[in-house]
Amino acid sequence: MWSVDNCTVARAMATLGEKWTFIVLREVFLGIRRFDQMRVRTGIPRQVLTNRLDRLVTEGILRREPYREQGLRTRTEYRLTEKGFDLYPVLCSVLAWGDRYLADPEGSPVELVHRDCGAPVVVPLRCTAGHDVDSPRDVTSRPGPGARRRV
Amino acid sequence: MWSVDNCTVARAMATLGEKWTFIVLREVFLGIRRFDQMRVRTGIPRQVLTNRLDRLVTEGILRREPYREQGLRTRTEYRLTEKGFDLYPVLCSVLAWGDRYLADPEGSPVELVHRDCGAPVVVPLRCTAGHDVDSPRDVTSRPGPGARRRV
DNA sequence: TTGCTGGGTCTGTCAATGAGACCTAGCCTG
DNA sequence: CAGGCTAGGTCTCATTGACAGACCCAGCAA
Numbered sequence: 001m002w003s004v005d006n007c008t009v010a011r012a013m014a015t016l017g018e019k020w021t022f023i024v025l026r027e028v029f030l031g032i033r034r035f036d037q038m039r040v041r042t043g044i045p046r047q048v049l050t051n052r053l054d055r056l057v058t059e060g061i062l063r064r065e066p067y068r069e070q071g072l073r074t075r076t077e078y079r080l081t082e083k084g085f086d087l088y089p090v091l092c093s094v095l096a097w098g099d100r101y102l103a104d105p106e107g108s109p110v111e112l113v114h115r116d117c118g119a120p121v122v123v124p125l126r127c128t129a130g131h132d133v134d135s136p137r138d139v140t141s142r143p144g145p146g147a148r149r150r151v
Numbered sequence: 152m153w154s155v156d157n158c159t160v161a162r163a164m165a166t167l168g169e170k171w172t173f174i175v176l177r178e179v180f181l182g183i184r185r186f187d188q189m190r191v192r193t194g195i196p197r198q199v200l201t202n203r204l205d206r207l208v209t210e211g212i213l214r215r216e217p218y219r220e221q222g223l224r225t226r227t228e229y230r231l232t233e234k235g236f237d238l239y240p241v242l243c244s245v246l247a248w249g250d251r252y253l254a255d256p257e258g259s260p261v262e263l264v265h266r267d268c269g270a271p272v273v274v275p276l277r278c279t280a281g282h283d284v285d286s287p288r289d290v291t292s293r294p295g296p297g298a299r300r301r302v
Numbered sequence: 303t304t305g306c307t308g309g310g311t312c313t314g315t316c317a318a319t320g321a322g323a324c325c326t327a328g329c330c331t332g
Numbered sequence: 333c334a335g336g337c338t339a340g341g342t343c344t345c346a347t348t349g350a351c352a353g354a355c356c357c358a359g360c361a362a
Binding site: 006007008009010011012013016017019021022023026029030083085086087088089090091092093094095096097098099100101102103104106107108109110111112113114115116117119120121122123124125126127128129131133135136137138139140141142143144145146147148 | 161162173244248251255263265267271275277289291292294295296297299
Binding site for chain 3: 035
């Protein structure tokens with residue numbers, strides 16, 4: 001059996017799995033970039049929001065950007081880095097699952113569509129050879145280059 | 152602006168976002184189905200593991216299945232329901248992101264390949280018209296049928 | 303000089319997590 | 333049929349994290 005402590009899912013979840021973190025990311029992907037907007041929209045306690053934003057910045061998922069509103073002093077807002085943008089499939093797949101199983105009877109509150117053609121965006125499982133992978137059963141997991149035997 | 156309390160990401164994360172839940176799911180997808188195996192492999196405290204499994208069962212993501220080992224009394228193991236299987240893309244996308252940004256220098260500890268052709272499995276963003284979606288910027292979000300105006 | 307505003311910090315309470323001891327049903331062996 | 337073994341749990345208590353609400357503070361404008 002394989003060691004589990006260099007599992008990248010565990011590492012990812014150490015940051016992403018903290019309470020509210022996904023909600024913060026959702027907000028940023030929706031274009032909400034400022035502390036107070038997030039706080040009011042989501043109801044996250046100030047201190048927790050401060051923590052999560054700090055953490056996401058130190059992890060390199062968000063970056064702070066100064067902005068200046070007419071007649072007000074300079075403030076900072078939060079924007080996605082490339083590392084942050086790359087979380088989009090994660091968020092989309094959670095959304096897809098939630099829409100399928102947890103939506104109200106009237107349906108999903110938000111739809112994602114391809115800008116160019118207007119068709120819904122989905123997150124299918126595929127292989128790099130271009131096949132659709134229909135089920136987890138069609139996937140085999142094997143040790144990768146970083147695998148370590150369990151002690 | 153749109154109300155945020157029927158957001159399916161938030162609902163999904165209410166369950167999935169608890170500490171250790173993703174790790175439990177990873178184990179189950181790896182074929183680890185028994186309490187003690189999970190506990191030993193992952194180091195999750197007993198009480199927490201009990202909680203998470205209970206919760207995942209009541210959410211319909213796992214189901215309990217009795218099993219009987221030669222010479223021992225009947226025990227229960229945990230298996231994925233269809234709702235649980237449908238979380239596979241979520242886990243895969245987290246894995247892909249983690250492998251890209253958080254792996255040790257020697258690489259990912261685990262690789263997922265398509266059983267039929269041996270090519271790596273990925274979780275691309277696509278639209279139902281069959282186009283690849285390269286960037287979150289190519290995705291437009293719009294209110295769906297369940298959208299509610301904010302009060 | 304006073305007030306407003308965004309982005310915070312400080313304080314106290316309560317819930318969740320973690321570590322470790324203890325429990326228990328039923329199967330086996332002596 | 334007493335005793336040991338085992339998987340899958342409770343029980344207890346210390347530590348950490350979340351939450352609510354008050355407070356702070358820099359700088360711009362009137």
